[in-house]
Amino acid sequence: MITETPDPLVCPLCGTANACVNxxxxxxxxxxxxxxxxxxxxxxxxxxxxxxxxxxxxxxxxCALKFQNSLSE
Structure with a gap:
């Protein structure tokens, strides 16, 4: 079984670049x-x-803002 390591610069929810500076x-x-x-x-x-x-x-x-906005709807 091959386990793929998650890319730390890709959002785990949507798969796009997360622009993480850290x-x-x-x-x-x-x-x-x-x-x-x-x-x-x-x-x-x-x-x-x-x-x-x-x-x-x-x-x-x-994704963070989308979730945050969904709470206020």
Whole structure:
């Protein structure tokens, strides 16, 4: 059985680039978009990540905002 390691720069929910500065290969002296205090990562969102990808790849901004907006509808 071959197990594929999740790409840390790909959103585990939608499969697009997550634009993570924290896990990028370059040492960039700036903060990632995920540090924006207006963006939340509640457990309800994180629990949607497949078990084999949890803690190995960041959710992208679009998925985080989409989930956040769905709560206010």
């Amino acid at each position: 896990l990028g290969e370059k040492d960039i002296a700036r903060t990632c978009w995920c540090n924006d205090p207006d963006i939340k990562f509640p457990q309800e969102l994180l629990s949607q990540i497949p078990a084999e990808k949890r803690g190995k790849a960041c959710v992208c901004r679009e």
